[in-house]
Amino acid sequence: MRGGRESAMAAAALLLLLIGSCGGAMYKVGDLDAWGIPPSSKPDVYSRWSKSIHFALGDSIWFLYPPSQDSVMQVTATAFATCSAAAPVMKLDDGNSVFNLTTPGRAYYISAAPGHCRKGQRLAVDVPLANGTYLPPTSDDLAALAPMPPADPPAGFESAALGPAGAHPSSSSAAAADAVAAGGGAGSLILLVAGVFFGVLLM
Ligand SMILES: *[C@@H]1O[C@H](CO)[C@@H](O)[C@H](O)[C@H]1NC(C)=O
Numbered sequence: 244m245r246g247g248r249e250s251a252m253a254a255a256a257l258l259l260l261l262i263g264s265c266g267g268a269m270y271k272v273g274d275l276d277a278w279g280i281p282p283s284s285k286p287d288v289y290s291r292w293s294k295s296i297h298f299a300l301g302d303s304i305w306f307l308y309p310p311s312q313d314s315v316m317q318v319t320a321t322a323f324a325t326c327s328a329a330a331p332v333m334k335l336d337d338g339n340s341v342f343n344l345t346t347p348g349r350a351y352y353i354s355a356a357p358g359h360c361r362k363g364q365r366l367a368v369d370v371p372l373a374n375g376t377y378l379p380p381t382s383d384d385l386a387a388l389a390p391m392p393p394a395d396p397p398a399g400f401e402s403a404a405l406g407p408a409g410a411h412p413s414s415s416s417a418a419a420a421d422a423v424a425a426g427g428g429a430g431s432l433i434l435l436v437a438g439v440f441f442g443v444l445l446m
């Protein structure tokens with residue numbers, strides 16, 4: 244339940260930020276899923292999430308996760324492709340991390356927790372120019388985007404990448420999402436309504 248309430252509050256806070264800030268929107272990475280190893284039921288959760296949003300220059304993305312278990316690094320396209328945590332552009336590990344999308348082009352984020360990126364915990368977002376035009380991908384971008392976690396993993400990928408070691412962190416975020424769906428639904432709705440109300444007041 245605790246996870247459910249946190250997620251509901253996060254959703255309300257997200258709405259507040261979306262409505263209240265005129266400078267740029269803030270998006271919670273993964274929506275109701277916390278930042279974690281993707282559950283085996285949705286291995287492509289981060290690429291789907293990223294594709295579902297038209298980011299604008301000045302927007303922010305917000306990673307929510309247990310700080311004892313995870314972290315976020317912004318990395319280069321090359322480091323993203325190889326899941327290398329050796330030379331991050333920026334690392335945040337407080338469990339409540341906001342990255343500002345201040346540069347047009349593709350921005351790459353990975354988990355710095357050992358093994359997590361290779362299990363699909365990585366995110367690429369495409370940020371257009373201020374006039375909305377997307378930059379053509381660089382050769383590094385193309386190389387990074389090619390091996391994104393496939394929707395249909397090739398034979399052998401499942402057992403190699405989603406072994407029992409990866410089952411625990413993802414099942415906890417799945418449980419949190421389930422808690423919202425099951426028990427936290429009403430509370431979430433109330434908080435969302437409250438969020439809209441206060442958001443309107445702020446405008
Ligand atoms: C993002 O922008 C906000 C508001 O301008 C600023 O307070 C914050 O430090 C920035 N975050 C990062 C990680 O640069």
Ligand SMILES: *[C@@H]1O[C@H](CO)[C@@H](O)[C@H](O)[C@H]1NC(C)=O
Pocket residue numbers: 372374375376
């Ligand atoms: C947007 O800006 C870029 C760089 O200033 C320019 O090359 C491009 O043509 C512009 N696109 C539109 C649709 O105005």
